[in-house]
Amino acid sequence: MKKMIVIGILGIVLISFVSAGLLDIFGKVVEEVEVSGLVFYLDNEGIMGDDSFNLVLNDKSSLVGTSFTLEDGTNLAEEFYSESLGVTSFYPVEFEIVLDSEMIFDIDDVCGILCGNDLIPECVNMSTEDCLMACDEMDLQDLIDDFYLSGTIDVSLYLVNNMGQTEGLICNSLMLGVGERDEEDGYRVNCEDEDGVLLEIDNGDRLKLLLSDGSVIGIGTKTWIGESLIKMGVYDE
C-alpha cells in the first residue's frame, strides 16, 4: 500500500512539472531565426540565349551539368547570369565566392616552361630536349610541390541590366593557389561592393559572374557544379 502511495505522489509531482512548463509562458513566445543572404549556384545551363551559364538562386536541387574548365588555349572564361533579382536596393554587400575547383595542367607545356627558363636544378647543363625528357619522368606531385604550381581564377562580379548590358563592376578578385580539389571547403575568395553598385540596383537587373583563367601557360582549372556558389553577406565598412 505504501508503494502505491509513493507511486501516486511521484505521478502528481511528474505531472505538476509538465503543467508548470506549459504555464510558464503566457500567450507569448519568442524565438530567434537567422537569415542568411542570397546564395547563387553555378550551373551549366544558359538563360541568356548565348553561351553563358546560369546563376541559380538559392536552390541547388535542379542544377544542370557537372563541371567546366578554364585553361589557356581552350576556354579562357565563362559567364554566369542570374535571373532578374526584382530588388531595388541592397544593404552593403560582401560576396563570398566558393568554387569547387582543382588545378589541371598539360605536363608537356609545364615542362616546356620549366626547361625553357632553366628552372629545374637537375637539368642544369642539359640540353632542352634532355630536360624535357627528364621533366616528363619526374613525379607529378613533386613537380607541383617543388615549383609551387597552382591555378588562378580571375573572379569578377557585375551588375547588368535585364539584357545583360553592364551597369557596373561590383568587384574583382583573384582566386590564387587552386591545387587539389577540396570537396569540403572548396576555394574561397571574398569580393566587396566597395562602390555601392548594388545600392543602385534596378528591379530588372541581374548579377553576372565572370570567371577567367588567370593561370600561367599550361595550367588551368576545372570547377564542379554543385557546391560552387556565391554567398551574399554584409559588407562591414
Next chain:
Amino acid sequence: MNKQILIVLVVVLMVGLVGAGHSLYNIVGIDVPEGVIAGNEFEVNFSFDYLYDGENEDGSPLIIELNVTSEDETYPVMKGDFVISGRIEKSWLFDLFTIKTVYFDCSEEYEQTIEHSLDTQNVFAENGTFYCYNEEGDLSLNERDKVYLDITSHQAIYPGNYNLTASMFYLTDKKAPFVNITNKGLFEKYYRENDNVVVEATINDGSEVEKVWAMAFLGYENWSLHEEEWDKDYYMATRDTSEDIVEDDYDLFVFAKDNNNNTGNDSVTLKIDRTAPEITLIKWEKESYKDIIPIGFNVTDEKSGVDNNSVKVRLREVTESLGICPETGGLINETSCVTTPWISLTLNVSSNLFELDFNTTEYGITNNSDGSYWLDAQASDILNNQIFWIA
C-alpha cells in the same frame, strides 16, 4: 501491479483536469529551422495549449499577432521584408491523425480592419507586425492545435538574426447591435392624443441580442411602447398616445442590447400636435347686402397643416324683429332666424386664401330688418384639431 497503474492513471487524470482549469491560452513552444536563406520560404510551428474555459466564448475570434524584429537596429524590419501565411492543423489521438486544417492569412498593412462575426476591430501594425486570422476571424484554436507559419523573407533582407514573437489574443464583442428604424416615414407626420404609434426596426448583431425595447422620453414620463413582434432581426412595438399627452417633439428610441452588454439604438422624433389652425377673416363686407357676398379667410396651421376640405362657413340672419340668432341655431326671444348649412370654401392658390362668393339668394338670406349677419367659420388641421370661429 495493476492497482498501482490504476492509481497513477487516476492521479494523472485528476491533475490534468486541474491544469486545464488554469489556462486560457498559452503558446508552449516554437520551432524555427536553421539555415534560412533570404528569399526562401521557411516554416515555423508552434502549438497553443488553449483550453476552452468559458471566458473565451465559442466562436469569438482568436487572432495571432506576430512581431518580427531585427537584432541589428540599423536595419529594422520594414514593410515587405517578410510575407507570412499559415495554417492550423487539428489533430486527434496524440497528433496521429490530422482531422482539420484551417488556413489563414497574415497581413502587415498598417491599418487593418479585422471583420469577424462579433465585431469589427481596427488594429495598427507597426513595421514587422503581422495579424493573422482567417476570413471568419475565428481560427477555431483548440487545445494542442499546431500552428504553422510559412514565412518568406525578401531577397534583399539584411542577413542576420531576427526575433520572432508570436502572441495570441481574442477579441471580445465591443460593438453595439445595429438598430435601424424602418418606418421613419411615418414619423414625418404629427400625432395627437389617442393616436396609435407604431415603430418597426431591424436589429443586427454578431452576438445574441437579448433585449429590445422602444421608448419615448416625454420629459414628464418615460413612455414605453408595447412589443408586438420580435422575430430574429425584426422588431415591432406599438402604443396609443395618452389623452393628456402634451404637445411637443419627443425622441422615440428603439434600443437593443446584446449578451455582451453592448446597447445600440436608433431614434425618430415623435411630434405631437394638438393645436387647431388659426383663422383670420380677410374679406367680408359687413352690414351690406348684395346677392353675392365675397368671403375670404386666411387659414394656417404651422405643424400638421390645414385640412383644406375642412374650411367652411355659415351665415346667420335675423329675419323678423330684432335679436340674436344663436350659434347653436334656433331662436332667442321669439326671434326668427335663418342659419345656413356649413358651406365649403375653396383655396385660392394665388391669394392663398380660402374664398367663397356667397350667394344669398341660394341660401335664403334676405335684406332683413337691420341688415346684419353673423358669419361663422370652422377649420381643422389634418389631425382634425378643429377650431370654430365666430364673427
